[in-house]
Amino acid sequence: MAADAATCPCAQVPDAKLMERLDAVLKEYKGKPGALIPVLQQAQGIFGYLPEAALHRVAEAMNKPYSEVAGVVGFYAFFSTQPRGKHVIRVCMGTACYVRGGKKVLEALRQKLKVDVGQTTPDTLFSLEVARCFGACGLAPTISIDNDVYKRVRPAKIGEILDAYYPKAAQGGKAHGKR
Amino acid sequence: MPTLTVDNVKVSVPDGTTILDAARSIGVKIPTLCFLEGYAPQGACRVCLVEVEGARTLVASCSMPAAEGMQVRTNTRRVREARRTVVELILSDHDGDCQTCNRSGDCELQELARDLGITEITHVGEKHRRTLDATTPALVRDTAKCIACRRCVSVCNHLQSIGGIFPQKRGFQTVIGPAFGQGLDTVTCVQCGQCAAVCPVGALGERDQIAEVWAALENPKKHVVVQTAPAIRAALGECFGYPPGTLVTGKMVSALRRLGFNAVFDTNFAADLTIMEEGTELLVRLKKALVAKEKVALPMFTSCSPGWIKYMEYFYPDLLPNLSTCKSPQQMFGALAKTYYAQKIGKKAEDVFVVSVMPCTAKKFEAQREEMNASGARDVDVVLTTRELGRMIKQAGIDFAALPDDRMDSPLGLSSGAADIFANTGGVMEAALRTAYEIVTGRPLPAENLHIKPIAGLDGVKEAALTITGTLPEWSFLEGVTARVAVAHGLSNARKLTEQVRAGQAPYHFIEIMTCPGGCIGGGGQPRITTNAVRTARIAAIYREDEGKKLRKSHENPEIKQIYAEFLGKPLGEKSHHLLHTHYTPRKRN
Numbered sequence: 001m002a003a004d005a006a007t008c009p010c011a012q013v014p015d016a017k018l019m020e021r022l023d024a025v026l027k028e029y030k031g032k033p034g035a036l037i038p039v040l041q042q043a044q045g046i047f048g049y050l051p052e053a054a055l056h057r058v059a060e061a062m063n064k065p066y067s068e069v070a071g072v073v074g075f076y077a078f079f080s081t082q083p084r085g086k087h088v089i090r091v092c093m094g095t096a097c098y099v100r101g102g103k104k105v106l107e108a109l110r111q112k113l114k115v116d117v118g119q120t121t122p123d124t125l126f127s128l129e130v131a132r133c134f135g136a137c138g139l140a141p142t143i144s145i146d147n148d149v150y151k152r153v154r155p156a157k158i159g160e161i162l163d164a165y166y167p168k169a170a171q172g173g174k175a176h177g178k179r
Numbered sequence: 180m181p182t183l184t185v186d187n188v189k190v191s192v193p194d195g196t197t198i199l200d201a202a203r204s205i206g207v208k209i210p211t212l213c214f215l216e217g218y219a220p221q222g223a224c225r226v227c228l229v230e231v232e233g234a235r236t237l238v239a240s241c242s243m244p245a246a247e248g249m250q251v252r253t254n255t256r257r258v259r260e261a262r263r264t265v266v267e268l269i270l271s272d273h274d275g276d277c278q279t280c281n282r283s284g285d286c287e288l289q290e291l292a293r294d295l296g297i298t299e300i301t302h303v304g305e306k307h308r309r310t311l312d313a314t315t316p317a318l319v320r321d322t323a324k325c326i327a328c329r330r331c332v333s334v335c336n337h338l339q340s341i342g343g344i345f346p347q348k349r350g351f352q353t354v355i356g357p358a359f360g361q362g363l364d365t366v367t368c369v370q371c372g373q374c375a376a377v378c379p380v381g382a383l384g385e386r387d388q389i390a391e392v393w394a395a396l397e398n399p400k401k402h403v404v405v406q407t408a409p410a411i412r413a414a415l416g417e418c419f420g421y422p423p424g425t426l427v428t429g430k431m432v433s434a435l436r437r438l439g440f441n442a443v444f445d446t447n448f449a450a451d452l453t454i455m456e457e458g459t460e461l462l463v464r465l466k467k468a469l470v471a472k473e474k475v476a477l478p479m480f481t482s483c484s485p486g487w488i489k490y491m492e493y494f495y496p497d498l499l500p501n502l503s504t505c506k507s508p509q510q511m512f513g514a515l516a517k518t519y520y521a522q523k524i525g526k527k528a529e530d531v532f533v534v535s536v537m538p539c540t541a542k543k544f545e546a547q548r549e550e551m552n553a554s555g556a557r558d559v560d561v562v563l564t565t566r567e568l569g570r571m572i573k574q575a576g577i578d579f580a581a582l583p584d585d586r587m588d589s590p591l592g593l594s595s596g597a598a599d600i601f602a603n604t605g606g607v608m609e610a611a612l613r614t615a616y617e618i619v620t621g622r623p624l625p626a627e628n629l630h631i632k633p634i635a636g637l638d639g640v641k642e643a644a645l646t647i648t649g650t651l652p653e654w655s656f657l658e659g660v661t662a663r664v665a666v667a668h669g670l671s672n673a674r675k676l677t678e679q680v681r682a683g684q685a686p687y688h689f690i691e692i693m694t695c696p697g698g699c700i701g702g703g704g705q706p707r708i709t710t711n712a713v714r715t716a717r718i719a720a721i722y723r724e725d726e727g728k729k730l731r732k733s734h735e736n737p738e739i740k741q742i743y744a745e746f747l748g749k750p751l752g753e754k755s756h757h758l759l760h761t762h763y764t765p766r767k768r769n
Binding site for chain 1: 336341342343344345346347348349356357358359366367768
């Protein structure tokens, strides 16, 4: 594709080391049926997102059309083709969370982080995403940050939850929160 | 054998038959949109809903197997209203500019809306953004017209094993296309146009080049000639309401003359020439292998089908030496029209304008390949599909049905029956064997009516074997050799053979591949929609054309003898090498 590393800021040449790790995953799954989604999950774990070069490598190694791989990546909200922040916040928009105020939680996060769904904060600390049900409907509304799930989240308490994720030295987060 | 009742009519069907097929077998027409003969049902469009007694909801008849005692009703108020709602919802997100759409009058959605009695747009809401993908020479995609039926995805993946297009994203955001919303030029699209051939609406079609032909015809400095591929004469009639399989050769020539072409020629002539060149090439390869014990690329593959060529360049670059170096008949014709014919009429190559009419979209791509300028100019200037020629004739106000029969011009217009059958799967092979066998033995091919039965018909991969005896002295090295040939159509079938060849396990000497199912008669540029019944009817017409000719073998064509005597010298000679043969380039898969 036309994206030129010199002109397009989003085109990051993936580290050769990371590519080696991806190759190891591809080797492990070689010939196994239904391997595309687990491979993509692991690839996202390796790179933090799914860069174009990694997707081409997956398509080639698994002998699948690139358009099919891209179709799967585009179908699932879990996959991202954009570099993401250090911490990924997912707001549950499943039915239970939605009716118990998930939308307000999302709005509060948007205001606080000043980013939209699918975007990353300029300091690359947080990415904001929505999810469809964590299987914790009794605790609605829920959000997850990385692998931790927060239950019965109230919009007013968002700042408190996020504080734990700001680096200790930089207190920018707090100042931001009081605005 | 379940027995069910459809609209109060009892019908017994084999196990696994869908309600849709059961209904069709007794003349009950259930409308469909995403359904495509020969493929697993999608159940995506919900137009084929029917009522099944005892079922909680309406069911999609295309994917529901018939069961014993089932009571099906296809024409109740509930069914009619549900189907209407389904189509109204599709229309709510469809660019409805029917008057300016090239599918108008030939659009399955338009027909469906009319049949269901929809007279107004009832739902107004958000619509898909239009992305016009004109990144390739042959095909144009219009996402605003796409109804996401996925027929094109089925043929691109299963029939052709290309996988250029898939559903991208999800829900309302779904776009059928290449990865990440890019153009067809970013994927391994071979331009075969089978996606366009099955599109029910105007979302996929050929690049319309009619205006370029009108401009050439109006340019007094240009001598404009036209060539028509073998498959056109058996399909063009469908654009004017004739049933599939109607031969319209004579009317087609008349129509082309009335459009204003300076000369009307036949790609068939170049097909006969292809047999001379390709047949000789095969015999030379065999001689090298059997007599000189040289290492030569065998089996040899035919090279007439430009989608197949591009496919080989992408997926089997290691097998490119196995492809015949012969250009396709279209390109041979172009090179000769701008040299041999141009000299005859005292014109320069650049003053002759060559228009092709092809059943094919990939031919548009082939004509603009960099190396296709052996005459010193672009050998073929514009390629029109059968559909475009149909539209052009209508634009000119020609009453096709009322046209008298006319004949092709000389010296590039005479052809044998062997050239006609280039149009269908197995035909190039049969034509080649009719000539090669006779060259080697001096006797005609020992087959009833010159037809090789095992390689005819619609099976995906076919093969035949023929033991050669009684050879002429020059060909004694072939005495007792059993010639083995294979034929495949549809690239997923071709792939079975290329995999065998790559593994060194193919026992064949010569393999014919056609990109499209049924061969060129089922090409991506033919009138829509092509079912197996249509293919069979068109093939029967082509055989009628072949059998109706006195000349049945390429080497007997007097115009072919003449061009070798006057201009080319001999097959594989220096002039042939320059004008009629080509080379291939590996392509990067992206």
